Amino acid sequence: MPELPEVQNTVDGINSSVMGETITDAWSDYDSPFYYGKNQIKDPVYFNYFKQQIIGTKILRAERRAKHILIYLDSGATIAVHMKMTGHFLYGHWDWDNVDNKWQPESGFWDTSWDMTKDEVKKTMPFSDPFNNFIHVLFHLGNGMHLAFSDMRKFASMTLLENESEIQDLLHQYGPEPLAHGMTAHKLFHKLKTRPNKKIKTALLDQSLVAGYGNIYTDEALFASCIHPESRVRAIPDDAWEKLFIESKKILRSAIKHGGDSMGDYRRIDGTGGTFHNMHTMYQKEKTPCIRCEEIIIKKQIDARVGRLCPNCQVLYI
Numbered sequence: 623m624p625e626l627p628e629v630q631n632t633v634d635g636i637n638s639s640v641m642g643e644t645i646t647d648a649w650s651d652y653d654s655p656f657y658y659g660k661n662q663i664k665d666p667v668y669f670n671y672f673k674q675q676i677i678g679t680k681i682l683r684a685e686r687r688a689k690h691i692l693i694y695l696d697s698g699a700t701i702a703v704h705m706k707m708t709g710h711f712l713y714g715h716w717d718w719d720n721v722d723n724k725w726q727p728e729s730g731f732w733d734t735s736w737d738m739t740k741d742e743v744k745k746t747m748p749f750s751d752p753f754n755n756f757i758h759v760l761f762h763l764g765n766g767m768h769l770a771f772s773d774m775r776k777f778a779s780m781t782l783l784e785n786e787s788e789i790q791d792l793l794h795q796y797g798p799e800p801l802a803h804g805m806t807a808h809k810l811f812h813k814l815k816t817r818p819n820k821k822i823k824t825a826l827l828d829q830s831l832v833a834g835y836g837n838i839y840t841d842e843a844l845f846a847s848c849i850h851p852e853s854r855v856r857a858i859p860d861d862a863w864e865k866l867f868i869e870s871k872k873i874l875r876s877a878i879k880h881g882g883d884s885m886g887d888y889r890r891i892d893g894t895g896g897t898f899h900n901m902h903t904m905y906q907k908e909k910t911p912c913i914r915c916e917e918i919i920i921k922k923q924i925d926a927r928v929g930r931l932c933p934n935c936q937v938l939y940i
C-alpha cells in the first residue's frame with residue numbers, strides 16, 4: 623500500500639505535470655453496489671454529479687495530508703483521493719480501444735512477441751508495465767493529455783469535497799505529520815503516547831495517532847532506531863523517541879528522493895517505479911543477516927500485521 627513517500631511523490635508528480643490545466647471531461651468505469659448512495663465515484667449516479675462539477679474547472683495544485691491526495695480546483699471544490707492498496711495516478715495519453723473496451727496507452731501493451739524483456743519495457747515504455755494497465759478513472763485535460771488512475775484491486779476512493787468544512791471533516795481524524803515544518807519528537811509522538819499499552823509498531827500504524835507510516839516504513843524506522851516493534855509505548859525512553867523521530871525523517875525523505883517504493887505495484891506519475899525497495903534493511907528481509915550484527919532477521923505477527931525485526935540488536939522495552 624502506498625505510504626507517505628509514495629503519496630508525496632504522486633502529489634509532486636501532479637503538481638509538476640497538470641497544474642493550471644483545465645479538466646475538459648471525465649470518465650470512470652468504477653461501479654460498486656456497496657457504494658450506492660454514498661459520495662464516492664464508485665456510485666455511477668454520484669460520478670455523474672462529480673463529473674458535472676469538475677468539467678471546466680482548472681487544477682490549482684495538489685497537496686498530501688496523511689495518505690490522502692487533495693487536488694484543489696479553481697471552483698473552490700477539492701478532489702480527495704485515497705490510493706488504498708493499488709491506486710496510482712499516471713500522466714500521458716491513452717486511446718479508447720473498442721475491441722478490448724479499455725484505455726490503451728499510445729505505446730501499446732507489452733506482449734511476449736516483443737523483442738524486449740519486461741524490465742526493458744518498464745524502463746523504455748513505462749505505461750506498458752502491467753501494473754499501469756488497470757485504468758478506472760481518466761480525466762481529459764485542455765492540453766490534449768490525460769490524468770489517468772490505475773487501480774488493479776479497485777480499493778481506492780475518490781470524492782469531491784465542496785468546501786473547507788468538508789475538508790476539515792475528512793482530515794481532523796489524522797495525527798501529526800512526521801515531515802511537517804517545525805515538527806519535534808515531542809509534537810509528533812504526543813498523541814501516540816496517550817496509548818501507553820500499545821506496541822510501538824501497532825501505534826505507529828494507527829493514522830489517528832501519527833500520519834503517513836505503513837508496514838514498510840515502520841519496519842525500517844524501528845530497525846534504524848534500534849527499537850523492537852513489540853516494545854510498549856509506555857516503556858520507551860526519551861532518547862529512543864528522539865532517535866525514532868530522526869531516523870523516521872531520514873528514511874521518509876530518502877524514500878521520497880528515490881521516487882518511493884515499488885516492490886509492490888506503486889508507480890510514479892510517468893509510469894516508472896521508484897527505487898527505495900532496493901534500499902530496504904528490514905522490510906521483506908526475513909531469513910537474511912542483519913546489516914548491523916549479522917543475526918538472522920525474523921518475521922513475526924504483531925497484533926494485526928506482520929513485522930520484521932532483528933532479535934539481537936533491536937531493544938525490547940516492556
Ligand SMILES: [Zn+2]
Pocket residue numbers: 912913914915916917932933934935936
Ligand atoms: Zn541486528
